Amino acid sequence: xxxxxxxxxxxxxxxxxxxxxxxxxxxxxxxxxxxxxxxxxxxxxxxxxxxxxxxxxxxxxxxxxxxxxxxxxxxxxxxxxxxxxxxxxxxxxxxxxxxxxxxxxxxxxxxxxxxxxxxxxxxxxxxxxxxxxxxxxxxxxxxxxxxxxxxxxxxxxxxxxxxxxxxx
DNA sequence: AAGTTGGCCAACCGCCTGCGT
DNA sequence: TACGCAGGCGGTTGGCCAACT
Numbered sequence: 001x002x003x004x005x006x007x008x009x010x011x012x013x014x015x016x017x018x019x020x021x022x023x024x025x026x027x028x029x030x031x032x033x034x035x036x037x038x039x040x041x042x043x044x045x046x047x048x049x050x051x052x053x054x055x056x057x058x059x060x061x062x063x064x065x066x067x068x069x070x071x072x073x074x075x076x077x078x079x080x081x082x083x084x085x086x087x088x089x090x091x092x093x094x095x096x097x098x099x100x101x102x103x104x105x106x107x108x109x110x111x112x113x114x115x116x117x118x119x120x121x122x123x124x125x126x127x128x129x130x131x132x133x134x135x136x137x138x139x140x141x142x143x144x145x146x147x148x149x150x151x152x153x154x155x156x157x158x159x160x161x162x163x164x165x166x167x168x
Numbered sequence: 169a170a171g172t173t174g175g176c177c178a179a180c181c182g183c184c185t186g187c188g189t
Numbered sequence: 190t191a192c193g194c195a196g197g198c199g200g201t202t203g204g205c206c207a208a209c210t
Binding site for chain 1: 175176177178179180181
């Protein structure tokens with residue numbers, strides 16, 4: 001028997017969120033806090049899957065999120081961290097607390113990846129030419145150190161509000 | 169003005185991990 | 190120890206919109 005779906009697909013709404021749904025979700029989380037996502041659709045009456053609720057909150061509704069143009073500093077940091085960590089967007093996002101992993105991933109795929117390719121085509125070496133830390137290296141470093149910051153071998157993160165990456 | 173193309177980004181999908189039992 | 194479930198993550202998709210022909 002295969003693994004059951006995360007939620008009942010029948011009667012679950014998909015697609016863009018409406019302002020009314022956003023209000024329901026935000027007011028519920030303001031009252032109860034994020035977490036226990038499975039209970040959110042039931043308690044709010046939202047016809048959404050729990051995953052969808054969590055995604056909407058973390059990527060769009062969560063307070064403190066900055067949207068729009070990335071600064072030069074953010075761009076350089078993303079390039080540096082991507083070269084260091086590879087496509088571990090959640091780990092990269094922990095260094096940019098105002099940005100979501102989805103935002104960073106989208107920005108990388110649409111802007112930076114092309115930009116770097118262009119630069120490399122022009123013979124300009126980029127930081128992405130470095131080898132990212134392999135999964136094995138990551139795991140080994142995790143055994144040697146206890147703090148999340150030390151795993152990265154880069155500057156300490158000013159505020160890590162998200163969970164540490166998996167396989168850490 | 170109408171049709172086509174390409175970029176952007178919100179959201180979905182499926183896999184993995186950690187935790188509780 | 191094994192199993193089931195919820196949450197987390199990265200890859201991918203699809204719809205919208207602006208630019209172009």
